[in-house]
Every structure is written in structure tokens, then in C-alpha cells.
Amino acid sequence: MNTTLKPTYQYLIGKYWVLWYEASNSYSIVTFEFKNLLDQYLQSDLKTTFTNQLAKADKDADPKLILDHIESYLKLCNQIAVKPSKDVFIIDRTKRSITKQYSIQGKTIQIHYDCELVLKTIHPALVHYTTKKNEHPQISFDVYIKDEQLHLYKDEQLISRVPKRDYHLIQGKFIMQLLCFIHDKAESDWIGTFHGSTITDGNASILFVGKSGKGKSTLCALLANNGFKLLADDVSPMLSKTKNIYFNPSAVSIKEGAFSVLDSQIQNFKNLPKIEFNKNKGLIKYLPCAKPKNSNYPCRSIIIVNYKKNASTLLEKISVKKVMETLIPDSWLSPNPIHAAKFLDWLQTIDLYKLTYSNTNEVIQEVSQLFQHYKTE
Amino acid sequence: MKKENNTDKITRKDAIKKMGKYAALTAVGTFVILNPLKAQSSSPPDPGGNPFD
Numbered sequence: 320m321n322t323t324l325k326p327t328y329q330y331l332i333g334k335y336w337v338l339w340y341e342a343s344n345s346y347s348i349v350t351f352e353f354k355n356l357l358d359q360y361l362q363s364d365l366k367t368t369f370t371n372q373l374a375k376a377d378k379d380a381d382p383k384l385i386l387d388h389i390e391s392y393l394k395l396c397n398q399i400a401v402k403p404s405k406d407v408f409i410i411d412r413t414k415r416s417i418t419k420q421y422s423i424q425g426k427t428i429q430i431h432y433d434c435e436l437v438l439k440t441i442h443p444a445l446v447h448y449t450t451k452k453n454e455h456p457q458i459s460f461d462v463y464i465k466d467e468q469l470h471l472y473k474d475e476q477l478i479s480r481v482p483k484r485d486y487h488l489i490q491g492k493f494i495m496q497l498l499c500f501i502h503d504k505a506e507s508d509w510i511g512t513f514h515g516s517t518i519t520d521g522n523a524s525i526l527f528v529g530k531s532g533k534g535k536s537t538l539c540a541l542l543a544n545n546g547f548k549l550l551a552d553d554v555s556p557m558l559s560k561t562k563n564i565y566f567n568p569s570a571v572s573i574k575e576g577a578f579s580v581l582d583s584q585i586q587n588f589k590n591l592p593k594i595e596f597n598k599n600k601g602l603i604k605y606l607p608c609a610k611p612k613n614s615n616y617p618c619r620s621i622i623i624v625n626y627k628k629n630a631s632t633l634l635e636k637i638s639v640k641k642v643m644e645t646l647i648p649d650s651w652l653s654p655n656p657i658h659a660a661k662f663l664d665w666l667q668t669i670d671l672y673k674l675t676y677s678n679t680n681e682v683i684q685e686v687s688q689l690f691q692h693y694k695t696e
Numbered sequence: 697m698k699k700e701n702n703t704d705k706i707t708r709k710d711a712i713k714k715m716g717k718y719a720a721l722t723a724v725g726t727f728v729i730l731n732p733l734k735a736q737s738s739s740p741p742d743p744g745g746n747p748f749d
Binding site: 347400491647 | 736749
């Protein structure tokens with residue numbers, strides 16, 4: 320059979336097989352039954368060998384239907400990922416209406432913005448690093464709108480150009496460039512950037528993921544105020560060499576719905592400026608947190624955060640399928656096979672949980688116990 | 697992007713008609729295919745309103 324379609328990697332994690340396909344950079348989670356049939360198909364010389372085997376094994380089975388099923392699955396998994404085109408757009412230096420400088424880990428960064436709205440995509444999360452203007456920043460960015468497209472330049476070289484409504488992609492690209500700069504790495508050194516927030520106790524770290532509004536940033540703000548350190552909010556980068564998660568200097572963004580909880584729990588939260596970015600979505604506050612001692616920590620577990628009004632605190636083990644369904648579609652993962660293997664190696668070793676909570680003291684206690692467990696292991 | 701095999705999403709009539717085949721296919725087991733983002737991103741805006749509109 321056409322073995323070029325077979326998965327590049329296969330890992331057994333809990334009761335599921337996790338398969339990775341290089342052609343499409345896709346992760347597939349399958350049951351034992353499906354994996355057995357897939358193996359049988361790939362090992363058969365001819366399609367008829369496979370269907371005959373099926374017919375022999377199970378009188379009631381419809382071999383043709385199963386064959387179609389397996390073949391359409393493999394086709395989906397091997398759809399070649401289209402690489403974005405690299406057009407050339409010369410920088411427009413007249414777009415430098417607002418200039419800010421930041422000092423992060425002793426490195427000076429300059430950003431030119433064309434207007435207040437564009438400034439609000441990056442500046443509020445870094446405002447606590449703002450410094451007086453220096454003659455020689457070590458790196459310079461330009462962010463502006465032209466022809467309805469948002470542009471990001473680094474040292475006058477185009478990094479990304481997207482429709483302005485997709486500003487979150489410019490934010491993501493900017494953070495990646497910033498991480499490369501402060502950690503002295505290249506983009507090709509990273510396994511990926513997980514959509515989630517990471518907390519450390521100075522020994523290990525835990526990645527908190529979950530859909531928007533499920534309380535992950537609020538939980539991380541609470542933990543960062545109760546003896547833990549915020550390693551990364553929203554974008555958690557993992558380096559290939561160490562398989563550790565690295566420090567992301569952005570402040571925690573807190574939506575208006577969580578203001579009242581944090582007002583009573585975090586000193587000075589009340590005094591933070593309220594940012595209006597999206598008129599339909601209410602206000603946002605950016606909470607700066609103290610930097611952890613080290614720049615990176617090993618991540619021991621992924622927790623899906625599930626804030627639920629009046630719910631009891633419950634930390635329960637969940638399947639790799641549930642975690643992958645939340646994590647993968649919202650994260651960037653490198654298509655490099657070496658990085659994909661390292662990601663799966665790491666995934667195989669960590670604990671996977673879902674944390675339901677409503678009581679802030681109880682949830683802090685629960686997470687503390689988990690960190691304590693990793694410390695004494 | 698998530699693709700899932702929805703073997704259960706057929707009409708009742710179809711289900712009865714294909715009962716034999718359907719039972720066999722269920723025994724095949726299930727799969728999901730998950731594609732990570734093609735580029736780095738921060739949290740996308742929640743649906744309904746974009747500051748750049």
C-alpha cells in the first residue's frame with residue numbers, strides 16, 4: 320500500500336494514539352480500533368488484501384465502506400500545507416506618528432506606531448517597561464496600517480502583513496520577534512507558542528489553557544499574587560533545545576468581567592488604567608507581574624481551566640484527546656519534524672487535568688498542592 | 697481547524713437503511729484531525745465586533 324501516507328510519528332498516550340503527519344503538520348487522535356485498521360491497511364500489499372482480511376475477520380463488516388473511510392482519512396491527513404507567499408513591501412517611514420521605547424531585561428526596544436488604535440495592540444501589555452528615549456535602541460519595530468493592511472517591520476524588514484481585522488496575528492508575530500530578541504534565539508529554535516498562560520513556583524511550571532472567558536488569565540493573576548510567578552500570559556513559548564517554557568514579558572490582560580474579583584484580591588488593581596480597545600467588548604486592564612528568577616522552567620502539566628459560577632473546586636485527570644482539542648487549534652506549532660517529535664516526547668511525560676473552580680482560595684490551594692507534589696517527586 | 701468523523705450524523709431513515717454498515721463502521725473507532733495555527737497569534741477577538749471595523 321502507499322506507505323508515504325502513513326503517519327510520521329505515532330505515540331500512545333493514555334487510551335489514545337496520537338499521530339503526526341508531516342505533510343499537513345496535523346495531529347490526529349485515534350482510538351485503538353481505528354489504529355489497528357490503519358496499520359492493517361498500510362501493511363496490506365493491495366486494497367483487496369485489506370478488504371479480504373476484513374471480510375474474513377467480520378462477516379457483518381462492509382469492507383468497501385471501511386476502506387473508503389481509511390483512505391479519506393489518510394487523504395485529509397496528508398493535505399500539503401500551503402506556505403504563505405513572501406511579497407516585498409518597502410517600509411513607509413512617514414507612518415511614525417508615535418514612538419515608544421521599552422527596556423526589557425536590559426535590552427532597549429523601540430516601536431513606531433501610526434495611530435492610537437494600532438498602539439493599543441501592543442503598548443498596553445508592555446507599558447510597565449517604558450523608558451525615556453535612548454539614542455540607540457538595540458532593535459526597532461514599525462507597526463502601521465496601509466491599504467487596509469496591518470504591517471509589522473523589524474529593523475525596517477517586513478515581518479508580517481495581514482488584513483487589519485487580523486491584528487491578533489500581528490500581535491503574535493511581534494511577541495515571537497520580541498521573545499527571539501530577549502532570549503537570543505531564532506524563530507526556528509521554538510517548538511511553538513501555546514495559547515495559554517504559564518505559572519511557575521521556581522521549580523516547575525504549569526500551562527493553563529482554555530477557551531476565552533473560562534478564567535485562565537484571572538486564575539494566573541491570582542496565582543501570581545499568591546506566591547507564584549507568571550512565566551507567560553496568553554502566549555507560552557516552548558524552546559526545542561530544552562523543551563522548557565520561556566518568559567514572556569507581556570502583562571496579564573484582564574477583561575472587565577473579572578475586575579470586581581481582582582479588585583478585592585490584588586493590591587492596586589483598582590488603580591490600573593482601563594483600556595478601551597474594542598468598543599463592543601468592554602474594558603481591559605493589563606496587570607504587570609514580577610519576573611520569575613529564571614528565564615525558563617520545565618512544564619509538568621497542562622490544565623484546562625473551567626471557571627463555573629458556584630462550582631466546587633475539582634482537579635480531575637483528563638484524556639490527551641480533550642487537551643489536544645483545546646490546545647492545538649489555538650496554538651502555533653512548528654512544522655519542523657524535529658520540533659514535532661520533541662513536542663510529542665514532552666506531551667507523553669506530563670500530567671493532563673481539567674480544573675473546575677469558583678472559589679479563589681480553594682483554587683490557589685489546589686494548584687499549590689500540585690506544585691508541591693512536583694517538588695517532592 | 698478541527699475535522700471529526702461524524703458517523704452519527706445521519707438521518708434516522710438512513711440509519712435504519714444502513715444499519716448493518718453503520719454498526720460495522722462504528723466498530724472502526726473514531727478519529728479527530730487537529731491543525732495548529734499556521735502563524736503565531738495572540739488571543740483572537742471574540743465574535744461580534746472588531747476594533748478595526
